[in-house]
Amino acid sequence: MREDRETSGRTWVPMGRALAASTRLPWPVAGALTAAWIAGAWLATLAAGGSRTVLPHLFYVPVILAASRFGWRGATLTAVAAGLVAGPLTPVDVASWTPQPVLNWMGRLVAFLVVGNLVAWLTAESHWSVVQRVHDVRVSASIQRALARGELWVAYQPVVELDSGRVRSFEALCRWTHPQRGPVPPAEFIPAAERTPVIHRVGAFVLRTALARLAEMLRDDDRLVMSVNVSAAQLTDPGFVATVRRALWEADVPAPRLCLELTETAILADVPAAVRQLKALRALGVLIALDDFGAGESSLAYLHQFDVDIVKVDRSFVAAAPGNPKSTRMVNGIVKLATSLGAVALAEGIETDAERDVLRAAGCHLGQGYLLGRPEDGAAAAQRVTAQRSAGGEGRLTRAARPSGPVDPPRGSRR
Ligand code: C2E
Ligand code: MG
Ligand code: MG
Numbered sequence: 001m002r003e004d005r006e007t008s009g010r011t012w013v014p015m016g017r018a019l020a021a022s023t024r025l026p027w028p029v030a031g032a033l034t035a036a037w038i039a040g041a042w043l044a045t046l047a048a049g050g051s052r053t054v055l056p057h058l059f060y061v062p063v064i065l066a067a068s069r070f071g072w073r074g075a076t077l078t079a080v081a082a083g084l085v086a087g088p089l090t091p092v093d094v095a096s097w098t099p100q101p102v103l104n105w106m107g108r109l110v111a112f113l114v115v116g117n118l119v120a121w122l123t124a125e126s127h128w129s130v131v132q133r134v135h136d137v138r139v140s141a142s143i144q145r146a147l148a149r150g151e152l153w154v155a156y157q158p159v160v161e162l163d164s165g166r167v168r169s170f171e172a173l174c175r176w177t178h179p180q181r182g183p184v185p186p187a188e189f190i191p192a193a194e195r196t197p198v199i200h201r202v203g204a205f206v207l208r209t210a211l212a213r214l215a216e217m218l219r220d221d222d223r224l225v226m227s228v229n230v231s232a233a234q235l236t237d238p239g240f241v242a243t244v245r246r247a248l249w250e251a252d253v254p255a256p257r258l259c260l261e262l263t264e265t266a267i268l269a270d271v272p273a274a275v276r277q278l279k280a281l282r283a284l285g286v287l288i289a290l291d292d293f294g295a296g297e298s299s300l301a302y303l304h305q306f307d308v309d310i311v312k313v314d315r316s317f318v319a320a321a322p323g324n325p326k327s328t329r330m331v332n333g334i335v336k337l338a339t340s341l342g343a344v345a346l347a348e349g350i351e352t353d354a355e356r357d358v359l360r361a362a363g364c365h366l367g368q369g370y371l372l373g374r375p376e377d378g379a380a381a382a383q384r385v386t387a388q389r390s391a392g393g394e395g396r397l398t399r400a401a402r403p404s405g406p407v408d409p410p411r412g413s414r415r
Helices: 012-022 027-048 056-086 102-123 125-149 186-194 198-217 240-251 264-268 271-284 299-303 315-320 325-340 353-361 378-390
Strands: 152-161 167-178 182-184 225-230 258-262 287-293 310-313 344-347
Touching (some): 056 102, 125 152, 125 186, 125 198, 152 378, 167 198, 182 186, 186 198, 264 271, 264 299, 271 287, 325 344
Parallel strands (some): 167 225, 310 344
Antiparallel strands (some): 167 182
């Protein structure tokens, strides 16, 4: 069984950000540090016997520091100062005070200028969008390749009834096992994919794969529901409803067995378009869940604009609730709000018995989290459903009044 491991994958974008952040020193401190470093490097070179003995790379440090702290003007000034100090002011050989060849130190000065100004450009806030764009395009190309090579797969995390422990549904979570890097965390590649059109391909892949797996599971439990996460770009895509309809029809899965999870960010990207799409999706019969509820700033601002079936209580409330009366009251409030809107509350990220008990006491009957089941591969998830059937359990996560028949075929389709 594949494990849901996480790696600390890094890219040069966060590193660049860290550099920019680390150099938000007060200007007198940054200026003094730059000057002290140049002087220190010069003295170290002299003490060691000349510029042949100490790497001129020492002089790049103040250039980079000044570039990220003071921008291109500071970078140019420091590069010239470092170039002169590492050049005409430092003999090749201290014993004979032999001057450095002009071409050597001029070449180095030019390199300092180029590096300094490049760093200044890259760390300028106004250029982050360009840097991020380049990064996103690279990640997007890698995801396209990963899709073609079958490196993407879908993990399924069970959602269980807190009282009985029965599995009611699964959340499909995209996974990427890179041949060299190993598992790439979704928190790293999904946001980059969301900023490029590749998210449509990833979304369609997860939807198709999850529905195919669900079709198989429904043989053991015909009330099971599969939840799939939807990004802002997918939701506002005019063809999204048709894509969902086609996927349901191809997998031969009734619409109410599919739940689409949306975050506040996905809805806020274009509220009127999101509301229109959500109404069309509900008319199709699929369930709608509000993911990470309470984590954003304006969850309540739009909740009255459309109907939702499931409200997923954000992990931050779940984790804070045990032993904290205020957080417990918050959880109680969210569960009551969900219920009064005719939705079902579902607690995310339950990791301990204490969290589960607080949620149960608050009237929340559904939960998801490492305590109840980690994301697992499709075969393991299907096995879980078969075992549940053998043990005599059955699931139900649907509202009685929703349509439950098969989906109409998309126009011009043949099965
Ligand atoms: P999410 O939809 O809120 O998914 C729940 C996340 O919480 C998952 O992380 C899951 O592994 C993690 N989780 C579950 N139980 C626990 C727990 O007890 N403790 C802790 N600490 N974490 C728990 P994951 O799989 O890394 O996904 C992160 C986010 O990436 C998801 O958050 C979702 O927003 C996004 N994502 C994942 N797959 C897809 C996808 O196919 N499409 C889209 N659009 N987004 C996806
Ligand atoms: Mg989700
Ligand atoms: Mg969530």
